[in-house]
Amino acid sequence: MADNKKNPKSPRVPMPEQPAEERSHNFNEVTLGYTYEMALEEAGRCLQCKKPLCQSGCPVEIDIKSFIGHLAEGDIPEAYKVIKNTNALPAVCGRVCPQEVQCEGSCILGKKGEPIAIGRLERFVADTFTADSACEMLTGDVACSLPNDHLKVACIGSGPSSLTVAGYLAARGVPVTIFEALHEFGGVLVYGIPEFRLPKEIVAKEISALWTKGVKFMPNWVGGRTITIQDLIDDGYDAIFIGVGAGLPWFLNIPGENLVGVYSANEYLTRINLGRAYDFPNYDTPAPHPRNVAVIGGGNVAMDAARTALRLGAENVYITYRRTMGEMPARAEELHHAEEEGVKFQLLTSPMSINGDENGRVKSMTLQVMELGEPDDSGRCRPVPVKGETSELDVDMVILAVGTGANPILLEATPDLDLTKWGYIKADPETGETSIKNVFAGGDIVSGSATVISAMGAGRKAAKEIAARLGV
Amino acid sequence: MENKIVVKKSLIPGQTSMLVIDAPQIARKAKPGNFVILRVHDKGERIPLTIADTDPEKGTITIVYLVVGKSSAMLETLKEGDCIPDVCGPLGKPTHIEKSGTVICVGGGTGIAAMHHIAKGHHQAGNHVVAIVGARSKDLLLFCDELGCFCPELLIATDDGTHGHKGFVTDILKERLEKDKDVSEVVAIGPVPMMEAVANVTRPFGVKTTVSLNSIMVDGIGMCGACRCSVGGETRFACVDGPEFDGHKVDFNELKMRLSQYKDQERTSLELFRKDHG
Ligand SMILES: Cc1cc2nc3c(=O)[nH]c(=O)nc-3n(C[C@H](O)[C@H](O)[C@H](O)COP(=O)(O)OP(=O)(O)OC[C@H]3O[C@@H](n4cnc5c(N)ncnc54)[C@H](O)[C@@H]3O)c2cc1C
Ligand SMILES: Cc1cc2nc3c(=O)[nH]c(=O)nc-3n(C[C@H](O)[C@H](O)[C@H](O)COP(=O)(O)OP(=O)(O)OC[C@H]3O[C@@H](n4cnc5c(N)ncnc54)[C@H](O)[C@@H]3O)c2cc1C
Ligand code: SF4
Ligand code: FES
Numbered sequence: 001m002a003d004n005k006k007n008p009k010s011p012r013v014p015m016p017e018q019p020a021e022e023r024s025h026n027f028n029e030v031t032l033g034y035t036y037e038m039a040l041e042e043a044g045r046c047l048q049c050k051k052p053l054c055q056s057g058c059p060v061e062i063d064i065k066s067f068i069g070h071l072a073e074g075d076i077p078e079a080y081k082v083i084k085n086t087n088a089l090p091a092v093c094g095r096v097c098p099q100e101v102q103c104e105g106s107c108i109l110g111k112k113g114e115p116i117a118i119g120r121l122e123r124f125v126a127d128t129f130t131a132d133s134a135c136e137m138l139t140g141d142v143a144c145s146l147p148n149d150h151l152k153v154a155c156i157g158s159g160p161s162s163l164t165v166a167g168y169l170a171a172r173g174v175p176v177t178i179f180e181a182l183h184e185f186g187g188v189l190v191y192g193i194p195e196f197r198l199p200k201e202i203v204a205k206e207i208s209a210l211w212t213k214g215v216k217f218m219p220n221w222v223g224g225r226t227i228t229i230q231d232l233i234d235d236g237y238d239a240i241f242i243g244v245g246a247g248l249p250w251f252l253n254i255p256g257e258n259l260v261g262v263y264s265a266n267e268y269l270t271r272i273n274l275g276r277a278y279d280f281p282n283y284d285t286p287a288p289h290p291r292n293v294a295v296i297g298g299g300n301v302a303m304d305a306a307r308t309a310l311r312l313g314a315e316n317v318y319i320t321y322r323r324t325m326g327e328m329p330a331r332a333e334e335l336h337h338a339e340e341e342g343v344k345f346q347l348l349t350s351p352m353s354i355n356g357d358e359n360g361r362v363k364s365m366t367l368q369v370m371e372l373g374e375p376d377d378s379g380r381c382r383p384v385p386v387k388g389e390t391s392e393l394d395v396d397m398v399i400l401a402v403g404t405g406a407n408p409i410l411l412e413a414t415p416d417l418d419l420t421k422w423g424y425i426k427a428d429p430e431t432g433e434t435s436i437k438n439v440f441a442g443g444d445i446v447s448g449s450a451t452v453i454s455a456m457g458a459g460r461k462a463a464k465e466i467a468a469r470l471g472v
Numbered sequence: 473m474e475n476k477i478v479v480k481k482s483l484i485p486g487q488t489s490m491l492v493i494d495a496p497q498i499a500r501k502a503k504p505g506n507f508v509i510l511r512v513h514d515k516g517e518r519i520p521l522t523i524a525d526t527d528p529e530k531g532t533i534t535i536v537y538l539v540v541g542k543s544s545a546m547l548e549t550l551k552e553g554d555c556i557p558d559v560c561g562p563l564g565k566p567t568h569i570e571k572s573g574t575v576i577c578v579g580g581g582t583g584i585a586a587m588h589h590i591a592k593g594h595h596q597a598g599n600h601v602v603a604i605v606g607a608r609s610k611d612l613l614l615f616c617d618e619l620g621c622f623c624p625e626l627l628i629a630t631d632d633g634t635h636g637h638k639g640f641v642t643d644i645l646k647e648r649l650e651k652d653k654d655v656s657e658v659v660a661i662g663p664v665p666m667m668e669a670v671a672n673v674t675r676p677f678g679v680k681t682t683v684s685l686n687s688i689m690v691d692g693i694g695m696c697g698a699c700r701c702s703v704g705g706e707t708r709f710a711c712v713d714g715p716e717f718d719g720h721k722v723d724f725n726e727l728k729m730r731l732s733q734y735k736d737q738e739r740t741s742l743e744l745f746r747k748d749h750g
Contacts, residue, residue, distance in 0.1 A: 181693050183511060183518075183558040220560035222693055226497050247695035251707060258700055258707060258726055260733045267696035275517060275690070281744055284517035284542055285690075286737035360729035407694050409712060 012114040013042040024310050024341040027195045027278055031095075039124040043072040046116050049108055054118060057106035059457035060086045060164075064103055064118055071125060080129035083122060088167030088210075089160060089456065091202045092189060094123025096300075097453045098331045127202075146214045147173040151470055154179060154237045156223035156410065159187020160452045161243035161443030163210060164459030165466070170213040172472040179221035184274060187245055189452070191274040192266070194304050196311070197334070200273075224413030229439060239438045239466045242425060243459065246444035248405045252296070256354030257400075261290065261362035265297070265305045265401035272308055290397035292316045294365050296351055297401030298328035303335065305399045306343045317343050318393060322350040322370050322383040348372070350383065352390060354398050365393045404449050424448055432462030440466065475556045478532055483614050488538050488582055489548060490524070496531030498523070498561045504593035505567030505684070505716055508533065509692040511558040512546045519543045520689045520711075522586035523562060533561075536585030536614065542741040549749070563692045564715050567682075569593045572656035576602040576648065577623075578641050578670050580662025584614045586684060587661040595622040599656075602648065603627065606641035606666070610634035642669045649677045657682065660719060664728055671719035681719035685710045687727060688734070702726050 016032040017023070023030050034042065052065040063082050070079035083090045099105070099119040107115035151174050155162035158180040166176040184190050186203040211217065221227055223244060232240050249264035251257050271277040275285025293309040295302050298321035306317045319338070321328060324347050328335060339345075349367040357363045369389035372381040406423040418426040418435035425434055425441040432440040442458025444450055479492035498508060507522045525534035539548050550556065567590045575594045579587030584605050595601045603623040607613045608631045620626050627644045628636030637644055649655060657680045660670035667683040674681040687699040687710045694712035701710055704721035708714065 181560065182691065183560070220558050221497070222560060222563070225562055225693075226501060226560075247693075249695070249697045251697070251700075253707075258702055258730070260729055264697040267690055267698045270690055270696050276515070280737060281741050283515040284741060286517075286734040286741070288733075360726065409693055 009113060010045060012045070012117045013038045013120075015117070015120055020337075020340040020342070023196065024307075027311060029199050030196050030337055033127060034120055034124045036128075039071060039121060040074065042117050043068050043121055045109070046072065047108065053106040053108055054103045054116070057102040057104075059102070059453045060460055062086050062103075062122070067125065068116065068118070068121060071121060076125055076128050079125045083125060086460070087122075087456065088164045088459075089203075089206050089452075090122050091126035092160070092198060092206060093453055093456070094119050094121075094126055095198050095202070096189075096193060096331075096451075098451060100332045102453065146170070146175045148470070148472055149175060151175065151238050151472070152177065152236065153239045153241065153466060153470075154232050155241045155243060156229075157181075157187060157242065157244040157443075157445075158185040158207075158217070159243055159245050159443055159455060160189060161245075161455040161459035162187075162241060163206065164456040165241045165243070165440075165442075165463040166210055166215045167213070168460060168463035169467060169472075170210060170215050172467055174467070174470060174472055175214060175216070177216040177218060179218045179223055179227060181220070181222040181244075182274065183219045185217055185219070187243075191270045192301070192304070194269065194273055194308050196307065197304065222409065224410035229410075229414045229417075229436065233439075238470060239440065241432075241459070241462055241466070242410065242434070242439065242441040242445060243443045243455070244407060244410055244445050245455075246404045246406055246424070246449050248407045249400070250403045250405060251400060252351060252402060254351055254353050256356055256362070259354055259356040259362045260360050261288065261397045262354055263288075263397070263399045265295075265301045265399050266404065268305055268399050269301075269308065272312070278308075278312060287312060288397055290314055290395070292318075292393075292395045293397045293399065294318045294320055294346075294351075294393055294395045295399045295401055296320050297403075298323070298330060299401065299403075300330045300334055302399075302401035303330045303338045303343075305401050307334075307338055307341060309397070309399070310341055310343065314397075318346050318395070319343055320346040320349045320351060320365075320367060320393070322348065323372065323381065324348060327380050346393065348383065349391065350385070351398075362396055362398055363394070365395055365398055367391045367393060404444075406445060406448075422448065427458075430461070431465040432458060433465065438469070475559045477550055477552050477554050477556065480550070480552045483536065484612055486539065486548075487612075488536065488614065490534060490536045490585070491547075491550075492527075492532045492534050493556060493559060494531060495533050495559050495561075498559065499526045499528045499531050499533050502526045502533060502562040503566035504569065504589040505564060506562035507564050507692075507715065508535070508559050508561030509563060509689065510547075510556055510560070512543055512550070512556060514557060516546070516557070517543050518558075518560075518690060518692065520563070520686075520692055522589070522684075524585040524589050525592075536582055538582040541738045542745045545742065545745055545749075560692065563711060565713065567593060567659075567716055569597045571598045574600045574602060574652065574655045576604060576645065576655055576658045578604045578606075578645060578658065578660040578662070578666075579615075580606050580641060580660075580666040581612070582614070583662030583666075583684070584619075587659065588615045588618055590659055590661070591619060591623060594659075600624060602655075604629070604641045604644050604648070606630065606662075608632065640669070641666065642673045645670060646673050649674065649679065655679050658719075660684075664724060664731065667719060668722075668724040671722070671724075675720055682716050683719035683722060684715045685717060685722065685727060686715070687730060701730070 067082040276283040277287030440462040443455035699710040702723035
C-alpha cells in the first residue's frame with residue numbers, strides 16, 4: 001500500500017525487527033529493514049524542502065533531499081547513484097550512524113513531529129541496489145579499468161576512512177593499495193561492531209565492490225613493521241593515507257584489572273567478531289562463558305559488548321555507568337535495543353576495584369556510588385562520588401569499555417610524524433595532510449574515537465585533496 | 473605464492489617441527505626477538521610463534537613449534553609446498569643487543585629455538601655467548617649443533633641425565649654465575665616455570681635477566697590487551713612493549729593464571745580435532 005502523498009504529520013514508518021526474546025539468543029541482525037512499500041511510504045513524508053536542513057547535518061554531504069525524492073518516485077537506481085556519489089558505504093552508514101544527532105536531528109519535521117527516517121531509507125536503497133554493481137553504476141563498466149596506472153596511492157588500515165579514500169580515488173581511475181594489519185578488511189566494522197547490528201556480509205559486499213573497482217587489498221601487513229611510510233615513499237607512492245584508527249584500549253588502573261575474566265571491550269569483541277568465537281568450536285577462537293557480567297561504560301562499544309554477552313548465554317548483564325541514561329553517548333537505537341533485550345543498568349556508579357578468588361578469577365566488583373554535580377566543559381553534568389557509599393556486584397566477568405587511544409606501532413616507526421598532545425596524528429583540518437608531505441591521515445587516529453561517518457568525512461576530504469594534486 | 477612452506481623438518485617426531493616459510497616482506501624486517509602471528513586455516517585462531525631465524529636473501533623465515541593444542545596440531549598436518557593462509561609480522565620489540573661481554577642464554581624445550589636467534593645476535597654483536605639448554609630427555613634437545621657453531625660454551629642439562637648434567641638448567645646456571653662474576657646478562661626463554669626459576673637464581677647475583685613472555689595474544693599489535701602482564705607493578709602489553717622483560721620484575725603467578733584461562737575450550741578443541749583426524 002504505497003502511499004505517495006505527502007503526509008508529514010503521519011508518524012514515521014516503524015522498522016520491523018526480531019522480537020527481543022528471540023534475538024537476544026542469536027547473532028542475526030536485529031532490525032529487518034523496510035519493505036518496498038514501507039520505504040515508499042516513509043519517503044513520501046519528506047517535504048522536499050527548498051532549503052533542506054538534513055544535508056547540512058551529514059558529514060559526507062549526501063544530497064538527502066534528492067535521493068529521497070527519487071526513492072519516493074520508485075527510482076531506486078537513481079536514488080542509489082545520488083547516495084553513492086558522496087558515500088562509499090551506504091549500507092553500513094544506514095545501519096550505524098547516529099542519525100538522531102546528524103541528518104535526522106536536523107530534519108525540519110523533527111521540530112514538531114518525527115523526522116524522516118533517513119538512515120532506514122539509506123539502508124533500504126543500498127540493500128536493494130546491491131553494492132556489487134556500484135562500479136557499473138558509476139562508470140558503466142562491470143570491472144573498472146584504471147586509466148591512471150602510472151599513479152599509485154597507499155592506504156594503511158582498512159577502516160571506513162581508508163575505504164572512502166580508496167573508493168573516491170578508484171572511481172577516478174587511480175590505483176589504490178590498502179595495507180591492513182589483520183587478516184580481514186573493514187576495521188572496526190568487522191572486528192568491533194557485532195553481526196547483529198552490522199552483518200559482515202554487508203561490509204564484505206562494499207569491499208568487494210571496491211575490489212571490482214581495482215582497489216588492491218593486502219592483509220597481514222602491519223604499517224610500521226612489515227612496511228614503513230618511508231618504504232612506501234621509496235616505492236614511489238604518490239600519496240599515502242593513514243587510517244589506522246584508535247585501537248589502544250584504555251584501562252582504569254584499579255586493583256584487580258589483570259584478573260582472569262577482565263577484558264577490554266576490544267579483546268572481547270575481537271574474539272567474538274573477528275575470531276567468530278560465538279561459533280566455537282566450529283571456529284577455533286575460544287570465548288568466555290560467564291554467568292554475570294559487568295560492562296563498564298556507556299557508549300556504543302559498551303552496548304555492543306553487553307548485548308554480545310547476553311547472546312552468549314550470560315544470565316545477568318549490567319552496564320555500569322557513572323552518569324545517568326540521558327548522558328550516555330551510545331546511539332539512541334542501541335540503548336533502546338539493549339534495554340529491550342534485558343541489559344540491566346547500574347547508573348551513577350563507578351568501579352573502585354575488581355575482586356578475585358584464590359585462583360585469580362573475578363568474583364565481584366566494588367562500585368563507588370555517584371551523584372550528578374555541576375555541568376563540566378563538555379556541558380554534561382559531572383559525576384561526583386557520594387562519600388563512603390559503595391556497593392558490591394557479584395560478577396564473574398568484567399568488560400572495560402572506557403575508551404581507546406592512539407595505537408603507537410606506526411607512529412613510533414614514523415618519527416617525522418607530528419602528533420597532538422593526546423598522541424593522535426596532527427593533520428591539516430582542510431586537507432588531512434600530516435607533517436610529512438603527501439602523507440595524509442584521517443578517522444579515529446586524528447580525531448580520537450569518533451564515528452564511522454566522521455571517519456568517512458575525513459577520508460573524503462583527504463581523497464579530494466589527493467585527487468586535486470594528482471590532477472584527476 | 474606467499475607464505476609457502478619451503479622446508480619442513482621434524483625435530484622431535486610428532487612433537488616439535490621446524491618450518492622454513494616463504495615470507496619475503498617479513499624476512500627483510502625481522503630481528504632477533506620478533507615473532508609472527510599466523511592462522512593455519514580459514515576458521516583458525518591467531519597464534520604467535522617466534523621467528524627462530526631469517527634468510528632475507530631467500531626471503532624466508534624459520535619457526536619452530538611445539539604441538540600443544542588444536543592450532544599447532546593443525547600446523548603439524550601441513551606439508552612442504554603447502555601454504556599458510558595468514559602470516560603477520562614481524563611483531564614485538566626486537567631484543568636489545570649490544571656488546572657487553574659475557575651473555576648467558578638459557579633455553580628450555582621449544583624455547584631453545586627462539587633463544588638460538590637471540591644468542592646468534594649476541595654473538596654477532598661480539599659477545600661471549602654461553603648457551604645453557606635443557607630438556608626432559610636427550611631426544612628432546614634441539615638446535616645443539618647450530619648453537620655449537622658460535623657458542624664457545626654449550627652446557628646441557630637433562631631431567632633424566634641421558635645427556636649432560638642430570639638435573640635442571642638452573643643448577644648449571646648457578647654454578648656458572650658463582651664461578652664467573654663478570655656475566656653482563658642472562659637471557660631465558662622457555663616454559664614459564666623455567667623462566668621464573670632462572671630469575672630466582674640470578675636475583676641474588678644482581679645480574680640483568682631478560683625473559684620472553686608467552687602470554688595469550690589475539691591481534692599482536694597492541695589493540696586488544698589480551699597479552700597484558702604485570703612488570704614492576706605496571707601493566708604492560710607483551711606484544712608491543714615486549715615480549716622481553718626484566719625477569720626480576722615480572723609477576724609470574726599472574727602470567728600462569730592468565731595462560732590457563734581457556735583450558736576447557738582448548739581441550740574441547742583438541743579432542744574434536746583428534747576425533748576427526750584419528
Ligand atoms: C564496538 C564499537 C562500536 C561502534 N559503534 C559505532 C556506531 O554504531 N556508529 C558509529 O558511527 N561509530 C561506531 N563506532 C566507532 C567507529 O567504528 C569508528 O569511529 C570508525 O570505525 C573509525 O574508522 P577509522 O577508519 O578511523 O578506523 P578503524 O575502523 O578503527 O580501522 C582501522 C584499521 O586499521 C588497522 N590498523 C591499525 N594499525 C595498523 C597498522 N599499523 N598497519 C596496518 N593496519 C593497521 C586496524 O586493524 C583496523 O582494521 C564503534 C566502535 C566500536 C569499537
Ligand atoms: C610471543 C610468543 C612467542 C611464541 N613462540 C613460540 C614458539 O616459537 N614456538 C612454540 O611452540 N610456541 C610459541 N609460543 C606459544 C604458542 O603461541 C602457543 O603454543 C600456541 O598458541 C598454542 O596454540 P594451540 O591451539 O596449539 O594450543 P591451545 O590448546 O590453544 O593452547 C595451549 C596453551 O598455549 C597457550 N596459548 C593458547 N592460545 C594462545 C595464544 N593465542 N597466544 C599465546 N599462547 C597461547 C596457553 O598457555 C594454552 O594453555 C609463543 C607465544 C608467544 C606469546
Ligand atoms: S529536512 Fe527532512 S523533510 Fe526536509 S528535505 Fe530533508 S529529510 Fe525531507
Ligand atoms: S595481543 Fe592484543 S594487545 Fe597484545
